[in-house]
Amino acid sequence: MLFFRNYRNKQRQQSSFKMQNNDLTEKVISPLLLENLAEIQKIFSETTDLIVKNFVIKQTKCPAALVYLSGLTDTKTVNNHVLRPLLFEANKEEQDFEVQVSLGLVKENSTWQEIENAILQGNSVLFIDQRHIAFIFDTQGWPQRGIEDTNIESSLRGEHLGFTETGSNNIAMIRRHIPNRELKMKEMTVGARGNLKLTILYLADVANPDVLKELVDRINKLEVDGILNAASLTEYIEDNPYSPFPQLFLTERPDFAAGEILQGRIVTVVDRSPNVLIGPATFEIFFKSMDDYGAxxxxxxxxxxxxxxxxxxxxxxxxxxxxxxxxxxxxxxxxxxxxxxxxxxxxxxxxxxxxxxxxxxxxxxxxxxxxxxxxxxxxxxxxxxxxxxxxxxxxxxxxxxxxxxxxxxxxxxxxxxxxxxxxxxxxxxxxxxxxxxxxxxxxxxxxxxxxxxxxxxxxxxxxxYGSPFAPLRFPDWKDLFIRFPEWSIVKRPESTRAIQRKRANSNRPKGDEH
Amino acid sequence: MKRWLYATLFIFLIVILSSCGKKAPLEDLTLALILGIDLDDKNNLVFYEINPVFSKEAKKGTESYEVKAKTIRDSRRLFDALTTGEVTAGKIQVLLVGKRVLQHEDWFPILDTVYRNPTFSMSTRVVTVDGPVSKVVVHNPEEKPQLSLHLKALIDKNYDRTRAVKGTLQELHREIYEKGMTPFISEVKKEKNIELAGISLLDNKGKYAQFLNVPESTLLLMLQNKKRHEITLTIPVLPNKDEKNIFHKNVISFAVNKVKTRIKPGYKQNKFQFNISITLTINIVERLFPEEKLNNDQLTAAIEKVLKKQIEDLIKKIQKKKIDPIGLGLYARAYQYTHYKKVENKWGEALAESDVNVSVKIDINSNGAVIQK
Incomplete structure (x- = not known):
């Protein structure tokens, strides 16, 4: 083992971790449209699904070009909300406002790296002649399946929506359970080629900041070309890779994930994967199912x-x-x-x-x-x-x-x-x-x-991991072998290290009080 | 390097781990289920063994062997020469000891290996055989389960009904070495079938002393406060007037709900004195004479009288043989230690000389589901 470690270090010294051929970090776009288009052609050489649409904006009579990857963008959105207003609409009162599109999210950027990323993520980018910035339109739309019932973790009483491969949908499904302003998110990207978007969801006033920092640090340290699903991400960030036991909980159930967020755990939504990661996990949560709370x-x-x-x-x-x-x-x-x-x-x-x-x-x-x-x-x-x-x-x-x-x-x-x-x-x-x-x-x-x-x-x-068996934490045993009635569980488990322990007041039903 | 060190250490520890030395799968063993010890006419020790045969080709489910050997351990050598698998003692259910063996004072040490060797099971029931052991061992009727299961069930069932003792090897060991009491084990005999005869009482060295039949055994167990699930007694309470009395119209049967024996030892006039008072709560389950003949009080008195007589007879029998299966010595030791200590080594004789007073108190709990007029 030691030998391999040395070997790896040596390798790293020889060639630093770099995937791209030409470095784009510092490069900015030029005011000339033609130069920009040439640069685009250079970056995306031999890319047949790249579409470059040259046109003149009707409002300002400026030559412009819309660049996007077909298949990754929603054609209807591009046609109806970007191209149609730019090509045919002219608003005489507002002379200054040149880019009129009916889209919610329009970003402006001038670095080539951001632009390249935006195109690869399925956005369309508008270059205008004599302009130092490019406009990035949120026109993402890739092939995806609809939301279906969960496959592996099916349940009788739990909700019948499973996570899908689209991260934003998954976040929405969790947010539906916790419409609270304290539900915070951290967005991170992993993989030099894969550019996998991870979103870490947690309750800011409940989840332990140390645990969160630990998770963020581990993800930040990753240097790989691409990670294809949530399960392989766990292999990179779990504590003991030689253990047979899973140390992060993978689930395809939004209700379970939301429930664990409420307990003070942290959920990592992995884009393009129908599973989310829940951590910190304990041995006992692998023995829980959503139906335990439905029966x-x-x-x-x-x-x-x-x-x-x-x-x-x-x-x-x-x-x-x-x-x-x-x-x-x-x-x-x-x-x-x-x-x-x-x-x-x-x-x-x-x-x-x-x-x-x-x-x-x-x-x-x-x-x-x-x-x-x-x-x-x-x-x-x-x-x-x-x-x-x-x-x-x-x-x-x-x-x-x-x-x-x-x-x-x-x-x-x-x-x-x-x-x-x-x-x-x-x-x-x-x-x-x-x-x-x-x-x-x-x-x-x-x-x-x-x-x-x-x-x-x-x-x-x-x-x-062994909590509440070892260290022994008897208050947590209320939801261990015997699931006590929900109204009797007033505290969050100690194993999540939540900074706010109390989750409810005693809600014991008193029966008919009249 | 630390990791490798740990791994090496771990493997080393595993290798030196003392485990159960030999390994032989179940089907390669010959499980002795019954071990029999007897003496032949020329006073040679004979050992018997019964083991199950798993093979489907074999017609009978069991096989039995007989060898002449010096000791139990020695007999294994001879059994091994006869059986298919290695003979193993771990599952011996019943240890049959011939009456002829028990009649010798110094027989007990031959069981040494049974206690010394941990593979022997301590819950093996020790049973006396009235008559030759060989007759019991070869008995293999088709309508019964195999002998080992049958014999063990026979003993255990009667133990539950307070008619026999389990007499496991462990109990026997204690009883032999306990000075305050003498051993007793169940006894079977082979008539047409194998049947439970009663209890054999042994003296303090293990020599056969006295036989108790089944009703007497029940009384003995009552005196020891060893009631199990059920006791049923059938006793005559009326004098036998009818000459023929084909239908035994003078008897009554009752189930004993509760029985409590209190023994109070004392020491007077240089001898021990025991006051034994027995309290029984009974349910009458059978009564073959009309109710007018005896009212409840009379009936109680009659039963008390008969029971008292029976128990006194039993104690006399015991005293005559200078043995103490009831364990009165244990009471003497607890309450009259100084006096007991002097006679500790000849307790049987001391008991034989002592006075034993028996009082029986009956409480009739119910007369059954018949209206009492």
Missing amino acids: RWIVASFIRLMRYFGFFIAIFLPATYIAVIAFHFEIVPLKLLLSIGASRERVPFPPFIEAIIMEITLEMLREAGIRLPAKIGQTVGIVGGIVIGQAAVQAGIVSNIMVIVVALTAIASFIIPNYDMGAAIRLLRFPMMIAAAIFGFVGLAVGLMTLIAHVIALESLGTP
């Missing part, structure tokens, strides 16, 4: 408890099976032992191999099912059901009990509401199985201790 609290608590139970089942059940069969058969009640013995009798493999075969099969089936079209996906289910369920047992490759163990493990890992956490858990059971196969329960105990130690040591944006 009655007793029901929600029961489901919560099942998820935590499922967490342990998914990690430890196959490992326990291996340890019991290979080392500690004494702990099994006799009748169960006899039926396990009878079902394992024909299996030619040791329990570890048997378990690995089945777990790998299961993982392959799951992976195969994800990317297949729905119509073929059914086939995978049927094939899997037959292979795992019946044929493997009849052929004597695995035992019945093993099939039950695998099925239970699979179900348990799928009830974790967050995909990243579910994947982490599914992966963690393999090291546990190896430990159990070599050392029995001793290995399992060591595995569990390692896991606990790791979770305790983890941090998310400098905030303890």
Whole structure:
């Protein structure tokens, strides 16, 4: 590891991080239209989707040129609100005002870098002869899909709007939940080529400024050519990249994101990605779902408890099976032992191999099912059901009990509401199985201790990941295993390090007061 | 470099991690479910073992072996020579000990390996076999579950009904080394079927001393305050007038709701004195004589009288053999320590000489769902 670090430093010294061929930072536009157009042609050489429309403005009779990238601009807006007024309308009373367009956002700029960026972002730029500035019109309009129901994190009672690939839409969806002036935003750009726009949303009087600064600093440090989605951004900025656990929460649900902002967390909207990042994350928020707040609290608590139970089942059940069969058969009640013995009798493999075969099969089936079209996906289910369920047992490759163990493990890992956490858990059971196969329960105990130690040591944006288990913060347990009624939760969790702890007054319903 | 150091240290620690040494998957083991110890006619030790057979080709679900060996551990060598897998002791459900073994005073040390070796299960039930152990071991009727499950269930069910004791290896160990009481274990015999006979009382060295049948066993367990889920007693309360008495018209059955035995030890005239008072709350569940014959008070008195007599007989039986399965010595030690300490090593004899007074008090809670006139 050390070696690589040195190597990387050496590389950096040799060539500084630079993507563009000619530096535009200092360059300003010229008053001559023709020179500007020549510069445009130079910057955007071999760019067939660049459109340069030369015309004369009717009002002032000045030659002008509108430059934009087709496909990234909304043609209707360009035609109706930019070209039509400039070409055909003349207002005699206002001689001075030369650029009359019916658009909300018009910027003026004279540096080539800004202009280049504006064009690449889908704005149209108007150059006018004898002018030192160019006008940038907000005419963005790229291919996008409509707002649909959420895919991965579907819910019964939560809202049925999911984030889309357009950052501004996503911000709007969050803002709909929090129409408050304290909802502040910080805009940042990442990636020398990708120019990814990130918007950090937070409640200025609630979110902790240290945490915010940490997040901003980390993003500022990034030097990459491009980042394609929110998930890969997390890999760059999370605290411990070697951990199996996700340390920032990715969600496609606006209501969940808004809820976390209200708790004092910080949401990063990543343009072009249908997910937003929520940080600082704790271990427990990966076990929450929007439906917990849509169901009655007793029901929600029961489901919560099942998820935590499922967490342990998914990690430890196959490992326990291996340890019991290979080392500690004494702990099994006799009748169960006899039926396990009878079902394992024909299996030619040791329990570890048997378990690995089945777990790998299961993982392959799951992976195969994800990317297949729905119509073929059914086939995978049927094939899997037959292979795992019946044929493997009849052929004597695995035992019945093993099939039950695998099925239970699979179900348990799928009830974790967050995909990243579910994947982490599914992966963690393999090291546990190896430990159990070599050392029995001793290995399992060591595995569990390692896991606990790791979770305790983890941090998310400098905030303890294990909270409220470790450090132990009992007031936060109101929304942990048992979800207490909403009216009883008056404080924000300590794990968000919110500077304003109180979120509500006690709203306990008193019943009929008349 | 620190990272590599940690990694190396971690791997090193894992390698030296002391784990459960051997590893053998379940199906490669031969699980001994019953271990039997007996003496043959020439006083050679014989060991029996029953284990399940998982293979589907085998017709019977179990197999049993018999070997002549010097000790229990030694017998494993011989069993290993006979069975498919490694013989393992971890799941022995029942340890059958032949009565012939128990009749020798110094039999208990042969169980040494059972206690010394941690793979043995301490919850194994120790059971006396009245008659040769071989007859029980080969008994394998088709209509019953396999013998180990059946025997264990038989003992446990009767334990719940306060008719037998579990007599696990752990309890037996305590009872043998406890000076204030003597051991007792359940006893089975093979007639047409294997049946629970009662309780065998052993003396303080473990030698067979006395047999108690099932009703007596219940009384003994009552005296020890060891009532489990249910006690049912059926006793005659009327004199047997009818010569034939085919239908036993003089008996009454009752379920004991609550039973509380209080033992008060004293020391008078150079001997111990025990006042045992038993309070029972009962529900009458069966009454074969008409109600006019005895009213409630008379009935209470009659039951008290019969029970008192039965318990006194039981205690006499115990005293005669100079044993103490009730654990009266524990009370003596607690309340009369100085006197007890002198006779500690021959407690059985001291108990045999002591006075035991029994008083029984009955409270009839209900007469059942029949109108009482």
